[in-house]
Amino acid sequence: MFRRLATALGASQAARELRWMRAAAAVAGATDLDAMVARRVRGEPLQYILGTQPFGPLNLLARPPVLIPRPETEHWVTKLADSLAPSVHNPVSLLDLGTGSGCIPLLLCHLWPPGTVRAHAVDISPHALRLAQDNAALCGISSRLCDPKTPHNTFSVSTANLLAHDFAETASRIHSSYDIITSNPPYIPWKEYLELSRSVINFEDPKALFGGPSGLEFYHAIARFVSSKNILKPDALVALEVGHDQASTVESIMLATGKFQRTEIWLDPWGKRRTVIARTRADIL
Numbered sequence: 161m162f163r164r165l166a167t168a169l170g171a172s173q174a175a176r177e178l179r180w181m182r183a184a185a186a187v188a189g190a191t192d193l194d195a196m197v198a199r200r201v202r203g204e205p206l207q208y209i210l211g212t213q214p215f216g217p218l219n220l221l222a223r224p225p226v227l228i229p230r231p232e233t234e235h236w237v238t239k240l241a242d243s244l245a246p247s248v249h250n251p252v253s254l255l256d257l258g259t260g261s262g263c264i265p266l267l268l269c270h271l272w273p274p275g276t277v278r279a280h281a282v283d284i285s286p287h288a289l290r291l292a293q294d295n296a297a298l299c300g301i302s303s304r305l306c307d308p309k310t311p312h313n314t315f316s317v318s319t320a321n322l323l324a325h326d327f328a329e330t331a332s333r334i335h336s337s338y339d340i341i342t343s344n345p346p347y348i349p350w351k352e353y354l355e356l357s358r359s360v361i362n363f364e365d366p367k368a369l370f371g372g373p374s375g376l377e378f379y380h381a382i383a384r385f386v387s388s389k390n391i392l393k394p395d396a397l398v399a400l401e402v403g404h405d406q407a408s409t410v411e412s413i414m415l416a417t418g419k420f421q422r423t424e425i426w427l428d429p430w431g432k433r434r435t436v437i438a439r440t441r442a443d444i445l
């Protein structure tokens with residue numbers, strides 16, 4: 161078993177992964193370690209085999225074909241949580257576009273104090289929405305205000321197509337306007353999609369990755385969306401993860417809407433320009 165894994169991954173990585181798979185197999189009881197190793201040797205991402213992926217302090221469920229949350233996403237979401245201080249007296253409404261596992265809004269709901277955020281998430285994939293709901297249950301975040309006397313954050317999901325011409329109407333039916341919009345949309349252009357590793361192409365949903373021929377299709381859709389009347393509250397913030405060379409272009413796309421007075425580009429842990437932050441007012445935090 162070890163030899164098969166080591167041939168695929170190298171000895172030290174194989175030893176580490178075998179330890180994790182043994183632990184997961186022991187917890188799952190019936191799960192066959194041999195079958196887990198065979199899946200890994202075929203190139204399946206370890207997170208799908210173990211069934212979980214840490215994301216900040218959360219340990220989220222991971223299930224194919226929903227995109228596995230990435231460390232660069234965890235990094236900017238943690239920074240966003242640290243840079244805003246929503247209050248229980250004025251809870252923020254948040255919309256996450258293309259939520260996948262729900263990692264972005266669920267981490268914010270976890271990190272911000274109870275009663276400070278009403279998060280909504282949309283995705284086109286039913287697999288993603290099911291996983292996001294399962295993750296919310298795992299994190300103890302409910303979809304509704306059950307007891308208005310006990311402050312708590314809420315997270316709900318809906319199926320929606322961000323590229324549809326009537327998406328703004330759909331979103332404004334969920335909540336009339338938003339303080340915060342977050343998204344890690346599909347942004348890989350054709351050329352780069354073909355160069356992705358086999359474990360990504362063969363197992364993760366292409367719809368979660370491919371951002372149209374230029375990779376920018378979803379940012380243009382988000383720009384149209386935030387330009388819709390009353391979608392953004394007066395003191396709103398939009399946070400968008402972008403591909404390694406897209407930050408300046410996406411910043412220009414957001415500025416061209418005329419909705420934002422200030423933008424910033426945040427670096428990922430490896431120094432790449434990976435998050436565009438746009439604020440409707442220059443003087444808000």
Ligand SMILES: C[S@@+](CC[C@H](N)C(=O)[O-])C[C@H]1O[C@@H](n2cnc3c(N)ncnc32)[C@H](O)[C@@H]1O
Nearest residue numbers: 229258259260283284285321322344345346368
């Ligand atoms: C890059 S993944 C991000 C998932 C998650 N937010 C994360 O950071 O791990 C993009 C997500 O957008 C969703 N998506 C793709 N096309 C969409 C569309 N037209 N409308 C809404 N969601 C879409 C995919 O299903 C996928 O879950």
